[in-house]
Amino acid sequence: MSRITERTNVSEIEEVHASLVSLGELSSYHSSKDTLLDVSSYCPENIMSAINAACNNTESVQSNTLCSPNMMRAIFAKSFSPAIKRINTSGLSPLDVKKAALISTINMMDFKVTDKGILNEGIKAVVNAGDAKVLNSEMKSFMGNLEVMHTKVFSSNLAQACAKVSITVGFKQVEVKRVDGNLNVIATNEIGQHINTEISIDGASNIVNARTEIIGMRNGTCDPIIKQFNQQLKRMGIKLGSEKTTSTDGNCQLPYSKVIDQEDNDRRKRQERTRKMNTQKQQRIGGR
Numbered sequence: 001m002s003r004i005t006e007r008t009n010v011s012e013i014e015e016v017h018a019s020l021v022s023l024g025e026l027s028s029y030h031s032s033k034d035t036l037l038d039v040s041s042y043c044p045e046n047i048m049s050a051i052n053a054a055c056n057n058t059e060s061v062q063s064n065t066l067c068s069p070n071m072m073r074a075i076f077a078k079s080f081s082p083a084i085k086r087i088n089t090s091g092l093s094p095l096d097v098k099k100a101a102l103i104s105t106i107n108m109m110d111f112k113v114t115d116k117g118i119l120n121e122g123i124k125a126v127v128n129a130g131d132a133k134v135l136n137s138e139m140k141s142f143m144g145n146l147e148v149m150h151t152k153v154f155s156s157n158l159a160q161a162c163a164k165v166s167i168t169v170g171f172k173q174v175e176v177k178r179v180d181g182n183l184n185v186i187a188t189n190e191i192g193q194h195i196n197t198e199i200s201i202d203g204a205s206n207i208v209n210a211r212t213e214i215i216g217m218r219n220g221t222c223d224p225i226i227k228q229f230n231q232q233l234k235r236m237g238i239k240l241g242s243e244k245t246t247s248t249d250g251n252c253q254l255p256y257s258k259v260i261d262q263e264d265n266d267r268r269k270r271q272e273r274t275r276k277m278n279t280q281k282q283q284r285i286g287g288r
Contacts, residue, residue, distance in 0.1 A: 002248045003226040004213040009241025011068045016160035016236070029153045032111035032119065032146070039103060039120075043127050047100050050090040054083055054104035065237060069151040069206035072111060076143075079105045095135060099126055102139055111146050112153035118145050147206065155199050155208060158238075159183045162197040162210070165232040169225055171195050177256070184256045192264065193217055195229065196257045207241075213257045216264060218250065 040048050067075070083101035092100060103123060113119050122142035129135035163174045166187030173188040183199040194215040201208050212229060214222035226245060252258045 002214045002217055002250055002252070003222045003245055004211060004248050004253050005226055005230055005243060005245040007210045007212075007238075007240045007243045008207070009068075009070075010158060010208040010210055010238060011071050011241065012237065012239040013066050013154070013158055013161055014237030015064045015066055016157050016164060029112045029114045029149075030116065032106050032109065032113050039123060042124055043103075044096075046092060047096050047103075047127065050087045050092055050097070050100040051104045051107070053090065054086050054100065055107050066112065066154050066157055067110075068154055068208050069147055069201070070208070072109065072150055073147065073206055075109060076105060079108060095129070095132060098135060098139075099129070102126060102142075106146070111150045113146070114149045114152060118149070122146070151201060151206065151208075155183055155201060158199050158208065158210060159185050159197075161233065161236045161238065162199075162212070163187065165229055165236070166195050166197075168232050169195070169228050179256045182256075184254075186256070186260065194257075194260055194264075195225070196254055196260060198254050198256065211254060213248065213252060213254050215252060215257050215261055 039051070043051070080101060083105045084097055087097050087100045087104070090097070090100070103126070122138070122145055125138040126135065126142055129138050159176050162185040163176065166172075166174055166185065171187035171189045171194070175186050177184045177186065181200075185195075185197040185199070187195045195212060196215060197210060197212040199208065199210050212226065214226055217225070230243065230245070252261045
């Protein structure tokens with residue numbers, strides 16, 4: 001009987017720098033810190049001075065560990081209000097205090113950015129906002145775009161990690177497909193068995209979940225495979241809210257696993273029909 005491991009709230013993972021599978025939607029990315037270097041070219045001097053002062057008094061975060069979108073949201077929420085309090089003593093207007101607090105908080109963090117243009121255009125819109133209503137709208141739009149980019153990088157790195165682990169446990173043919181908004185990492189071994197990992201993101205909470213299912217194995221042969229897969233994934237720095245492995249009784253649970261399993265069954269039926277036709281043909285030839 002096959003197994004499925006369900007992982008909830010994937011909160012951290014180490015960056016996977018080597019591209020093991022093709023992810024056309026993600027060719028490269030950068031740290032938000034790197035893209036904020038040219039802010040001074042369009043930011044008023046008084047706001048820029050407050051940003052620099054705030055950044056000099058706070059410790060920035062940049063490492064090889066990627067934090068999940070919901071974790072980054074929590075870090076921002078925790079950091080933004082203290083930034084406002086620090087900058088409030090700089091003599092800026094309440095509107096400009098908020099602008100400087102946003103930019104300095106982003107500069108402290110390590111959001112991953114796939115499009116520098118979107119980031120800088122968003123910051124420009126924030127800086128140029130003329131009243132509180134416009135500023136709140138531009139900040140919401142900016143943070144939304146930032147979260148979308150970071151989420152794409154985080155889920156793609158998780159997919160790369162799952163691809164690497166799949167290869168490690170002997171499933172060397174790997175592809176990644178986006179199906180119904182979820183990333184599926186499909187790995188196949190030399191005898192046509194599969195490991196499918198589905199990476200999904202809760203739209204409301206930004207929590208990332210990952211479920212891994214073995215396809216095409218029976219009689220307990222999948223147990224050591226799923227165990228080794230889970231162990232190898234943890235060695236890549238993955239941190240989870242919870243993890244649970246259960247039996248599927250041979251019935252695929254993940255939507256795309258069902259598609260893979262059906263395709264395998266259809267292929268076996270075609271092969272069996274072809275085998276029977278060839279056997280019958282050989283018998284007719286031999287009976288002549």
